[in-house]
Amino acid sequence: MKRIMKITLSALLITALMISLLTFSAGAALPPxxxxxxxxxxxxxxxxxxxxxxxxxxxxxxxxxxxxxxxxxxxxxxxxxxxxxxxxxxxxxxxxxxxxxxxNQDIFVTSFYADHESGKAAAGIPVTFTARANCGEEGCTYAFYIDGKMVQERSQDNTLTYTFPESGDYYVEVKAFNKDGFCNPDPYGIFHVVDSYPYDELGLLSVNWIDYAYRPDPILEVRATGGTAPYTYSYTILDLDCGESYSKEYYEKLGWQMLYDKDEKPYLYRDFSENSSLTIPVFELGFNYTRRLVVQAKDADGNLTEAKTVIIEDQLIMG
CATH class of the missing domain: 1.10.1330.10 (Dockerin domain)
Structure with a gap:
């Protein structure tokens, strides 16, 4: 059962966490x-x-x-x-x-994402797609397709860097293979390419989940553009359940501060950091429970991007 993610824009300026940058070796798969x-x-x-x-x-x-x-x-x-x-x-x-x-679990693609969000990639600009899959102990090989045509043959490379020649909608897909040649296709879906994009204007270029549907503590990766590099990033998790079984000390051990708003409602906070990936802590969630994760970036001159709110609807109860 996959979680459902919705993304909206917000002017909210509460901030939270950045931790170590996730690295992932090409061709590596999740362990059995x-x-x-x-x-x-x-x-x-x-x-x-x-x-x-x-x-x-x-x-x-x-x-x-x-x-x-x-x-x-x-x-x-x-x-x-x-x-x-x-x-x-x-x-x-x-x-x-x-x-x-x-x-040894069946083959499944756990993540497939791009370093430019759909609609923020301009024709002639290289876009990198990254796939992660679980194919058992022997690892995976990957083949990439655009509009049904193979653009990168099967190999251990789990990334595709592709320059779209013109604007339009493209259907992007990856196939992950195990050592026996069995595969599981996973579509990125329609990727919209524009004629031009204002990359010199400060903003968030991509917000991507890694292994979102397959682990209780998924990782969020964020990428900014424009303004003056380097960038720092902030995060806030709102709508904590007041009945959470996890304590303030539990979240502090994970690097978060638990604070309270004017209505005495708790939220998690960490300040701006240069790191650009965030591990979401394990929560105890109720059925159809919703949390808001607020993402924002700041450039070297102190200018802020518009905040983006990721709304997570989750039916998994962890704790």
């Missing part, structure tokens, strides 16, 4: 899943037990890639027995052979 690690924190523990128990009483919704990971005894079903075996493992009891272990 650790069976029982339902919250994907690279360990199997009581937190996973709690998530399974909540799933079983319909107080949590799992994404499709979480369901096979929650099936600890590999019987094809998620049940209290899976939670029980994880608890037994936690206290050092011997578990039957075949329980837990590593799961």
């Amino acid at each position: 899943a650790l069976v029982g690690d339902v919250n994907y924190d690279d360990s199997v523990n009581i937190l996973d037990v709690t998530l399974i128990q909540r799933y079983l009483i319909d107080s949590a919704v799992f994404y499709d890639n979480q369901k096979p990971v929650a099936d600890f005894d590999r019987d094809g079903e998620i049940s209290v027995i899976d939670a029980t075996w994880i608890q037994r493992k936690e206290v050092g009891m011997t578990i039957p052979e075949g329980y837990g272990g590593i799961l």
Whole structure:
């Protein structure tokens, strides 16, 4: 079940976080899943037990890639027995052979994004598309297509840099292959190219999610243009649930400040930083719960871009 993202413009000027710039080696794939690690924190523990128990009483919704990971005894079903075996493992009891272990997941593209947003790429300007996929232990190879025509043959390079010759709408697609040649196509969709774009004017050129639908703490990457480089970036997360089980100390350990507005409503804040990628912390979310993430950039002369608000509607309950 994929999360839904909507992006709107806002004049809001509250600010928050930047942390280390994400790097990604060409051709690398997400590792196989650790069976029982339902919250994907690279360990199997009581937190996973709690998530399974909540799933079983319909107080949590799992994404499709979480369901096979929650099936600890590999019987094809998620049940209290899976939670029980994880608890037994936690206290050092011997578990039957075949329980837990590593799961080589099916091929799926986890991210496909461009360094220019659709509508902000001008004809004659190189645009770089980046794909990330999970193809198991052997990694992936990638082939890229525009309007159904292959423009970059299958290789370990997970990026395509392409210069569109003229303005118009182009259909962009990537195919990720595993070592056996099986592939999973994933469309970027329609990419709109304009005749010209005011790149010298300060603004946000792209705001992209990385692994947004496949991990509880996705990464957001932002790119500014115009003005005077270097740029700094700020973020604020609004609409925290006052009933959050996570404490102020929990968010502070992740580098956030928890502050309160004039109505005593909490929000998360970190100041401007030169880094341009942001890891979203794990939240405890209710069904159909919505948060606002406000993004803004500042150039070296202190000029600010217009703020952009990313609205995240999420049905995943983590905690």
